[in-house]
Amino acid sequence: MLQALIPPILFSVSSFLKPHIALKSFSSISSRKPKWNSTSNLLLTDPTLLVMESCNSMSELRQIQAHMTRTGVMFHLFPVSRVLSFCALSDSGDINHARTIFSQIAEPNIYIWNTMIRGYCRAKIPKLGFLLFGRMVQEEVEMDNRTFVFALKACEHFLGVVEGEEIHCRTCKAGFISDLLVQNGLMHFYVKHGSLISARHLFDSISVRDVVSWTTMIDGYAQKSIPNEALKLFDLMLSSGVEPNDVTMITVLSACSQMGVLSLGRSIHDFMEKKNVNCSLNLLNSLVDMYVKCGCLATARKIFDKMEFRDAFSWTSMINGYAKNGELAFARHLFDEMPERNVVSWNAMIAGYSQNNQPREALELFHDMEEAHVVPIEATLVCVLSACAQLGCLDLGRWIHHYYIKQKRIQLSVILANAFIDMYAKCGSIDDAVNLFDQMIEKDLVSWNSMIVGYAVHGCAEQAVSLFEQMKSVGLGPDDITFVGVLSACSHGGLVIQGQEYFKNMRRVFNVEPKVEHYACMIDLLGRVGLLEEASDLIKRMPMEPDEAVWGALLNGCRMHGNVELGKLVADKLLHLDPKDSGIYALLANTCATRRRWEDVRMVRSMMRTRGIKKTPGCSSIEVEGESHEFLVADLSHQRIEEIYKVLDEIFLLSKMEGYVPKMSKLMDLHEESDCMI
Template sequence: MLLFSCSSVLKSSPCLHPPSSFLILPEIKTCKTIRDLQQLHAQKIKTGRIRDPFIAAEILKFCALSDHHRNLRYARMVFYQMEEPNCFSWNTIIRAFSESDEPFEALVIYHRMLCDESAKPNHYTFPPVLKACARVTGIEEGKQIHGQIIKRGLDCDGFVRSNLVRMYVFCGVMDDAHRLFNRSVESDDAWSDDVREGNVVLWNVVIDGYIRLGATEDARRLFDKMPQRSLVSWNGMIAGYAQNGFFKEALEIFHEMQMANVQPNYVTLVSILPAISRLGALDMGKWVHAFAEKNKIEVDDVLGSALIDMYSKCGSIDKALQVFRGLPQRNSVTWSTIIGGLAMHGQAKDALDHFLQMELAGVMPSDVAFIGVLSACSHAGLVDEARSYWNKMTRVYGLRPRIEHYGCMVDLFGRAGLLQEAEELVLNMPMKPDDVIWKALLGACRIHGNVEMGECVAKRLMELAPHDGGCYVLLSNMYASLGRWEAVAEVRLMMKEMDIRKDPGCSWIEIDGMIHEFLVEDDSHPRAKEIRSMLEEMADRSRSVGYAPDTTQVLLNIDEEERESVLYYHSEKIAIAFGLISTSPATTLRVAKNLRMCGDCHSSMKLISKLYNRRIIVRDRNRFHHFENGLCSCMDYW
């Protein structure tokens, strides 16, 4: 005899289960596998007890929601054989599918429930239904279900409302999400402690919604208003800033987190490392690594790859190799990361050696690994080797080249002066070339002085991305390098009329854990006077040993003296001057730059490294340059 109706049982237990169920079916505790359950199921069918809705519900729950023995195919069969499934059974099967790889099936079953007279949806039905809507981004279905929730008077239920907010967030409808969120926050004082704690999760969900849309300012405003923050709140903001390109802001909030005495965890470290990588903040990266070791945070393949990438992009490839060699297990991601790091540093032979080691270790190369290999070949001018790896990728491993692979090959052919071959590859690609590929070809035309092809490429680029300043700048620079100043003026006028601005040269250097940023001809730093004095000293010492500025790198129609002056104040030279006055002798200087280094800066850095006995590492838009004792690791092929 049943003591509780379906609805009263569900309302009394947040786990969706009748408290008397284990008294009804204690044998289910002994089931260790789905086969054990099938035997029990067969026994209940044979004795006729399967008609008891709670016994059937127990069997359904085991195969639908068990962590280790979930079998939705069997659960579906059990459910559809139930004569009159109760509300608990409907909720169980809906929840199971909402958490599965078939979330839309949960909505189909919910529709059938609405058509069934034996059970009505309750406040435990709607959270998984809304979760299914969120997973399939079914906003229209979600709005209809929202109407049904209001009709049943369940829109004031805290858990239902939380899932409504989540559904709108995941569907990208932030206005409705925020409106519901505000109602939830306003009623927060009337909630229990457990629900109020859950409301912190709700704040995190809405913040994450803004981050997904790239609205980081809205996310930050909401974050600043939070009455209390969880570790997830901090991690969400750090990851959001990093993913949306606000790397300095990611570091700033990471520092705020530490000031608030919130202990970083594994997720925090994985989230902050990409921002550290992009800024070249090696000291901060070392701190993160040391923190992980001190607090016994496992450096697995994910964190290990992030550390390898960080050390590589911060100019310490030796440390990246050390982390790689210390990993307990290596997979295709970790191998690809170290290969890409070595390629970035111009160590082509080591990159190709690691690719061979990966093959010998029995690890299947990914398409990302081949991007690293082809990039290494490009930086070293290994044309024949690149062709060989391209064939291996497609014919041996059956990998389909992505646009990034084509970009590597176009860059390779362009650097090597094989412009016709590069153009043919672009025109015969199976996908539409993007602006990156066309820019690589246009840059090669500029380097090798092929104006005719360059003008054709520039025209295509302008059609593809008419408001992208990079194309106009490359075309203008090509004309300027050939002394065609009228053509330069025409391009510059076109840019002015279309309000297209050139990205200014920008360089970063980390000193004592702080990132210092410099623009071209920057005079805003507190130590600007000392920096200017050091720049003059660098220029005087360079001239004293016979150095003459390469004024052909100044792509402006000005007199020779002005050209020399412009060269002195390129952003990377300002960063190096600041590094020289801010660090002790023999300290390695590491600079990151947003653009490709010009030829004069490259020559200057070689000489400065020798004159000041400094190792200088510069990461420009394309690769790393290691300057030491008057030489560069790129061997002047860049």
């Protein structure tokens, strides 16, 4: 066993080490810059320990340890503590080797105990760190304030707060509860676990607070998205005469970002310049992020351009800002200029394309990301699945499900499962959506909404309504999106009474205020079954101005039931809202055509010519072997168009032989006879 022959506090060890130790084999090590957590305030004169401070790997450490053991130095407490520190705290260390050394020390001092607790936390084995603290309690080892701080660090990795509360009690018994370092450590622990009440109680009990105390509490409010309280506390900090540091300002800027108030963010920036706060890279990144989130991309770009050093966060903040503002060309230019991209950078650009209705570009970038061997994360797949849903790329969506989820490369979270359900439903595979929904152990409101809306889109009204009732039975309250799905399902299924009942209960039972989308669903429901007067009355009672969707639903009802006069009035409302929409003219013309009002059809067509309106051509897309092909009406641009039309002619001929007659064929014949088709 190693013997503690030297006092624990030692600043010069030359008095007991031989001054002329041969260290030729270590000469190449001593000139390197230390990369591990060395104690910089030690005055070391012994060449062995000087070499120890420059150690960079476990192989070098073992050579040094062997030499120290051979010369007897390893049997002294201070030298062995330096070896243990490297093993426990260095990025190149080995916590198991540290544990072996620790087990051979007869009487470790408090520094060695603390180092082992820290080492277990760094090695992501916090449970062993906490158990070591428990052993100190059992063996009645005399602790210092750092012991409690390091033990609390271990507890931050646990799910609950029980262990941390035990340490809190121990600090009271040991007389450290008034120690500022311990108080700050306890506050940080409670903030980390979201226990702001406990953290604030501690904060208020501190008689003399330092910048760490204030910053920790401000950060707690910012992390829990309570920016008002964070900024109030910052004002109180300034009035108390405590000067903020760069970390404080990062937390304050985070609060400003959440509020999104540009004037407030500018005032904080002005304060920083007035106080000449040291602007670290992280602080400059926070400034850029704040201006981006407050919608001031110009100022964010100015700061970004002036930055002497930029990291991936700097670039990604600007890319994200441009992408969310719809300026995808600027975002892509920055993305292509990035010296080194990480997965978050790729995510920002893919999300930008996906959220700005450019799904094809999003999928192309995803393929580039895979070719660059960047492993996607959950957020990546959520954006890619959204792009698949927009394009109808079912094959790619299924491949992602098989490769990343079924082969367990990425854990299927609730968020990701919801994205898959939405993708399957929008790509036409409702059965796959149902299977995944049924397999989910944990479901949130988005899960239920996605499935209800999926059923509604596929015309499965009864299933959508049944799922809604099931959702209520498990105690989950619906929101406005739920009711869009339910009312849409009732509309497609002709469930008038149920739809009206759900609409009435939105505010009365579920405290959900109907929005214009819900009114549009109800107008569509009433219009489809021919209750056009009731639909018109409902529009008059709307608490908000009806939009294109509301009037469009009523016009579609007029078309279905041939109400030309009402259709003209509704079309006039729509044309005031959007005079360039060719679909309005087409709907009105079709409404007139159902009653053989050919003169009115000619009038609509003449109106279109006069106003320079051209009918938007119909568009279809089909996915073949993972590639999406898009076709417009009378489109001849596809390289295999002759083969495609040949197959279509054969399909049409076979369908006629089977007796199939298109529903609109008679109407089309009438249009052709009158030469009034639009």
